[in-house]
Amino acid sequence: MEINMRSEDIEYITEKLKKKLTPGRFTHTMGVAYTAACMAMRFGEDMEKAYIAGLLHDCAKCISDEEKIKKCEQNGIEISPSEYANPSLLHAKLGAWYAWNKYDIHDEQICSAIRYHTTGRPAMTKLEKIIFVADYIEPNRNKAPDLDRIRNVCFENLDMGVMTIAEATLKYIENSGEAIDNMTADTFEYYSKAVNGNIAGTADQQ
Numbered sequence: 001m002e003i004n005m006r007s008e009d010i011e012y013i014t015e016k017l018k019k020k021l022t023p024g025r026f027t028h029t030m031g032v033a034y035t036a037a038c039m040a041m042r043f044g045e046d047m048e049k050a051y052i053a054g055l056l057h058d059c060a061k062c063i064s065d066e067e068k069i070k071k072c073e074q075n076g077i078e079i080s081p082s083e084y085a086n087p088s089l090l091h092a093k094l095g096a097w098y099a100w101n102k103y104d105i106h107d108e109q110i111c112s113a114i115r116y117h118t119t120g121r122p123a124m125t126k127l128e129k130i131i132f133v134a135d136y137i138e139p140n141r142n143k144a145p146d147l148d149r150i151r152n153v154c155f156e157n158l159d160m161g162v163m164t165i166a167e168a169t170l171k172y173i174e175n176s177g178e179a180i181d182n183m184t185a186d187t188f189e190y191y192s193k194a195v196n197g198n199i200a201g202t203a204d205q206q
């Protein structure tokens with residue numbers, strides 16, 4: 001189902017995010033929104049939903065770890081052991097909750113794309129894949145190695161893009177010493193099989 005947002009509503013969300021996020025995070029946010037909209041054009045997804053999901057994906061990012069835990073506990077959002085050990089991961093779950101409850105985006109697909117944008121998950125929807133990938137490749141990102149190649153891969157084949165980014169993220173977090181959420185490893189495994197043709201029904205991105 002389409003969401004048909006009014007341009008005033010999109011402007012309102014954008015202005016609110018500008019206040020809630022640091023300038024760097026806001027720039028990244030706009031990059032993800034535009035990249036997600038481009039990927040939606042490329043892969044036949046709803047452009048407006050991709051833009052809104054990109055806009056809101058980090059809406060809970062600029063909150064202290066203590067506050068993230070508190071807000072999750074207050075609102076009945078379950079916290080896993082790896083999230084207690086690495087509360088920064090909670091911005092994705094909490095962001096999905098904020099999108100629904102504070103920004104009034106009553107759309108399961110958008111909120112789920114926000115929910116899984118950091119770790120990914122096996123068998124993602126097309127919109128979830130687009131936000132997972134757009135977060136990594138948007139034009140303001142410049143620290144990850146091999147980004148030009150990864151950007152090409154993502155626009156060529158969405159599943160291969162997800163696999164490549166999950167693999168790069170795993171390498172990065174293995175060296176960071178932070179508590180690891182196993183969902184990214186599950187995502188990598190699933191999409192390795194998908195690109196090698198061992199899982200049926202995921203080739204909607206060719």
Ligand SMILES: Nc1ncnc2c1ncn2[C@@H]1O[C@H](COP(=O)(O)OP(=O)(O)O)[C@@H](O)[C@H]1O
Pocket residue numbers: 058061086089117118119135169172173178179180181182183184185
């Ligand atoms: N499975 C995971 N376990 C632990 N940390 C992870 C995992 N996946 C991603 N991260 C880390 O979470 C951080 C935030 O990632 P992400 O949400 O994708 O970007 P951002 O919110 O900055 O746009 C990154 O440092 C990334 O390495």
